[in-house]
Amino acid sequence: MANQTSSQAEVAAPHHDAHAPSNVRVYIQIFVVLFVITMVEVFASYLDEPPINLETWIEITVLVALAALKGLLVVMFYMHLRFDSRWFTTLFTTGIIIATLMAIVFLLLWGYKASLGGLVL
Amino acid sequence: MAQAVAHDQKEHAAGGHGHGHPPTSLGLNSRKVGLWTFISSEAIFFTALISTYLVLKPRNIALGGPEPQDFLGITLTAILAFILLMSSLTMVLALHAVETDNVRGTRLWLGATILLGLMFLGGQVYEFNKLWSEGFHTIVITEPDGKVERIGVAEHHLEEELPHLQAEHPNAQIQDTGRKPVTWTTSLFGSTFFTMTGFHGTHVAIGVVWLSIVLVMSLRGAISSRNSLTVEMAGLYWHFVDLVWVAIFTLIYLI
Numbered sequence: 001m002a003n004q005t006s007s008q009a010e011v012a013a014p015h016h017d018a019h020a021p022s023n024v025r026v027y028i029q030i031f032v033v034l035f036v037i038t039m040v041e042v043f044a045s046y047l048d049e050p051p052i053n054l055e056t057w058i059e060i061t062v063l064v065a066l067a068a069l070k071g072l073l074v075v076m077f078y079m080h081l082r083f084d085s086r087w088f089t090t091l092f093t094t095g096i097i098i099a100t101l102m103a104i105v106f107l108l109l110w111g112y113k114a115s116l117g118g119l120v121l
Numbered sequence: 122m123a124q125a126v127a128h129d130q131k132e133h134a135a136g137g138h139g140h141g142h143p144p145t146s147l148g149l150n151s152r153k154v155g156l157w158t159f160i161s162s163e164a165i166f167f168t169a170l171i172s173t174y175l176v177l178k179p180r181n182i183a184l185g186g187p188e189p190q191d192f193l194g195i196t197l198t199a200i201l202a203f204i205l206l207m208s209s210l211t212m213v214l215a216l217h218a219v220e221t222d223n224v225r226g227t228r229l230w231l232g233a234t235i236l237l238g239l240m241f242l243g244g245q246v247y248e249f250n251k252l253w254s255e256g257f258h259t260i261v262i263t264e265p266d267g268k269v270e271r272i273g274v275a276e277h278h279l280e281e282e283l284p285h286l287q288a289e290h291p292n293a294q295i296q297d298t299g300r301k302p303v304t305w306t307t308s309l310f311g312s313t314f315f316t317m318t319g320f321h322g323t324h325v326a327i328g329v330v331w332l333s334i335v336l337v338m339s340l341r342g343a344i345s346s347r348n349s350l351t352v353e354m355a356g357l358y359w360h361f362v363d364l365v366w367v368a369i370f371t372l373i374y375l376i
Contacts (some may be wrong), residue, residue: 024217031210038206038370042199045375060376067371071364078213079360080353087149088157095161099168106169110176 030077034070041066156354160361163324167365170320171372174313185259185271185298186308189373191278192252198374201244205363208237212356219339219349227344227352231336234359238329245322249315256300257308260286263294273308276300314373321369324362331355 044066046052047059076082081089145151182188211233218226256276260283263269274282286295301307305315335355338344344351 024214027210027213027217031206034206034209035203038199038202041371041375042195045195063371063375067367070367074209074360074364074367078209078363079357085149087147088153091154091157091161092164095164099165102165103168103172106172106176114179 026077030073034073037066037070150350152350152354153357156357160357163361163365167317167321167368170313170317171368174317174373177309177313181309181313182273183271184309185261185273186310187257187273187275187303189310189314191257191275192255192303193374194248195374197244197248198370201241202366202370204237204241204244205366208234208241209360209363211237212359216349216352216356219344219352220346222346224339224342224345227339228336231332231339231352235329235332235336238325238332238359241325242322242329245318245325249318252303252311254302256302258300259298261296261298262286262290263296264290265292317373318369321362321365324365328355328359328362331358 041063044059044062047054047062048056075092081092145154147154178189211230215227215230215234218224218230258274258276258279260272260274261269262272272286283295283297303311305311332355335344335352338351
């Protein structure tokens, strides 16, 4: 019985190392970074307004890049993809690529239709 | 008993964490493969909803629907974004606690995540109620040459906006079609916005129920490091829900 308990502990122990560094400090650091990025995002949403008056496309690029960075941090560290099997990364990335392509095609198609006749539908 | 332990060791060596769920031929835990596949499909689902909102946004304005900027406040949604980020932190802390057999910590952080999820849902209900109680007016401007233009004006901007429109179109006939509430059926903005955020809110609610079940299991002593995958699975789903809000917050509220 004692041997069994020991075996069970051995089974559980490597899990922590192989799966993810369960480091509370890292988790909190990631949260602080995510919080700061969110604050920067709110600030960046005013970039195309006075007194900064940057081009709207610059603002959109900055905001999308910041959101992508936030997403990447959540997926890598909170969802542990950085430390987990690459198959899970492949599964998730496949969905993201399909979704991104779909969104691009969707936006281009409707943008093209709108350019033809003004109103769509 | 020895056989059971041997099975556990074999399963762990193959990347599995739970009981009764043998690894796939790739050596992966089948429950995790299923959840990651589900998350992947959900990413496509939410992208479709967000894209629909974005492509119909100009059409909504052309039809005299409400201007999103007049109704969507950044302050409230930034607070909601903060709440969900905070809940992602408490979720990983719950997973850390269960992996280190910290029973009290597991219950504490799971409870905190549930509470933050409920706070988010409360904020969303408040926002929806605010939108329903506010109204917008579609102003139809008919120029002498027959050209018709429709402009959506928020009710709280109507008094200041009407004189501007009259000054801009001195010879046109300006007609107010009356007050309409911002609901699912009164404009394209309402249809696409409530569908998208409603689905997200539903996912949060499902997450809260899922986490509550895990918390009850923990209170009954059924959760430990040996079946930490139960918490990890709920956590993966919860982080994905947070991820969707990251996209919605940026693409819908900030841009």
